Amino acid sequence: MDVSASVLRAFCARALQAVGVPAPDAEVIAGVLVDANVDGVDTHGVSRLPVYIACLGKKRINPAPQIVCTRTAPSLGLVDGQDGLGLLVATRAMGFAMDLAAETGMGFAAVRRSSHCGAAYYYSKMAADRGMISMVCTNTASAIPPWGGRTAYFGTNPIAFGFPGRDGEHVLVDMSSSVTARGHIIRAAKTGEPIPLGWAVDADGAPTTDAAAALKGAVLPMAGPKGYALALAVEILAGVLTGAAFGPHVGWMYDDGDKPVDIGHAFLALDVKALMPLEQFQARLDGMIAEIKAVPPAAGSAGIRIPGERKRQNAKRRAAGIPLPESVVADLDAVAASLGVEPLPRA
DSSP, X not given: OEEXXXXXXXXXXXXXXXXXXXXXXXXXXXXXXXXXXXXXXXXXXXXXXXXHHHHHHTTSSBSSOXXXXXXXXXXXXXXXXXXXXXXXXXXXHHHHHHHHHHHHSEEEEEEEEEOOOOOTHHHHHHHHHTTEEEEEEEOOSSOBOOTTOOSOOBOOOOEEEEEOOGGGOOEEEEXXXXXXXXXXXXXXXXXXXXXXXXXXXXXXXXXXXXXXXXXXXXXXXXXTHHHHXXXXXXXXXXXXXXXXXXXXXXXXXXXXXXXXXXXXXXXEEEEGGGTSOHHHXXXXXXXXXXXXXXXXXXXXXXXXXXXXXXXXXXXXXXXXXXXXXXXXHHHHHHHHHHHTOOOOOOO
């Protein structure tokens, strides 16, 4: 079933308001969710709405947080998310970091008491739209074992970078510290599909292709010890430095717990204009991209892509409608029925 972005945003906003999220905040959250689907990052889009709604309904996530941004130094600040939904907290925090950067050249916002913030690159895209370079990182519930161990300690701990390109053609780097985002395993567990060997181990530390067993075990770090080191660095930045929970102390929204998850984020924004004119930076970036694209393709390669390019291509293809699998439509219908809101319309 294909659904337009505007219809999908309206549905998400209705559902969020039904569990106490103020209308302006619901619009922001719905926008972040649907943007992921528009860009083809479906694992971080509206398929996550049911678990957000469940946690909001149980007040595990605060539906109406009074987010507090406190400046602690000219370029630094702390953000208390008040246990709000991470997509809202992160949007405010990146805005705070960008405002600091606009004034001083660089801004860093350390966030505590938040929750899952969706696709990290979204916030880098926000900064790129303002002509700023950014780094975004967040910790998550335990999923990755330390290198040499078999029990999960670190989250998948994504990190993203954004670089402002000309005419919105930004370079957007977004990757988890694990070999794959746990969202892919969650989706496979829902559909009963196997996962590739090498993605995860079960509770006994044995390699598995069973997604359900993987969720009870651990996701493997990307690039072995290098991925472990990256997960550690993100955990320090987003968990230890911010005052948020870290390692196994971070909650997971998919379990039966009733306490806030206390995820931490870190946002860095750098105003390019503080170093050189934005147009000069973009011209230099264009020149480098042209050189990269001119590298002869490897045998069997379809060509060289720049990070962020595929998302823009997906957005163009999905301008007429976002394809939603029947399983996701069924989940959204169940949300609508449970809340007594108007469901997604059928064509």
